[in-house]
Amino acid sequence: GAGVSQSPSNKVTEKGKDVELRCDPISGHTALYWYRQRLGQGLEFLIYFQGNSAPDKSGLPSDRFSAERTGESVSTLTIQRTQQEDSAVYLCASSLASRGQQETQYFGPGTRLLVL
């Protein structure tokens, strides 16, 4: 497709269950980012993948959060033992290789996660 796609668009789960969120970046984009946006708040960085380099995991809030990316394609964000505080919109973005921070990040529509 032409843009970043994410699935599912909405996810309702019970506290304690695991969830897996998927992101398909724009073809050819070597950089992929996961962000979280809680209701009424700004964007919170979670993790960044760039090519074959080790991912920047500095934004992951706890060890319940993990993410993988296969090559330069699909990425999955997994949240284990979900808590109500995990409820948020999870946004994925991709970009061409970083050019001195001047690259444009293209965002997907997000996955709205609700933990009951």
Place this chain on the structure above:
Amino acid sequence: SQQGEEDPQALSIQEGENATMNCSYKTSINNLQWYRQNSGRGLVHLILIRSNEREKHSGRLRVTLDTSKKSSSLLITASRAADTASYFCAPRGGGGNKLTFGTGTQLKVEL
């Protein structure tokens, strides 16, 4: 990276009027980007202004940057109902690739 602070938090105008929103940041930057978010289309990149630029235009958008005051403004001229959205600034500098947004300016354009 650093977080920009957008002001005002909310802005309501009539269609056809101009909308101005501001962004302040704390440390030196390489560039500053503005993004828009509405419920239908998610986050969309609007415009990038480099640290050595003072003003930039893109269609109905005009962005200014004052590095001495560590501030930027986004002007939307002749606003339309479709401009209703949240607007975020992202100051980029100091290494790192992540974007950090504040709570944004919620713009409502009424018919």
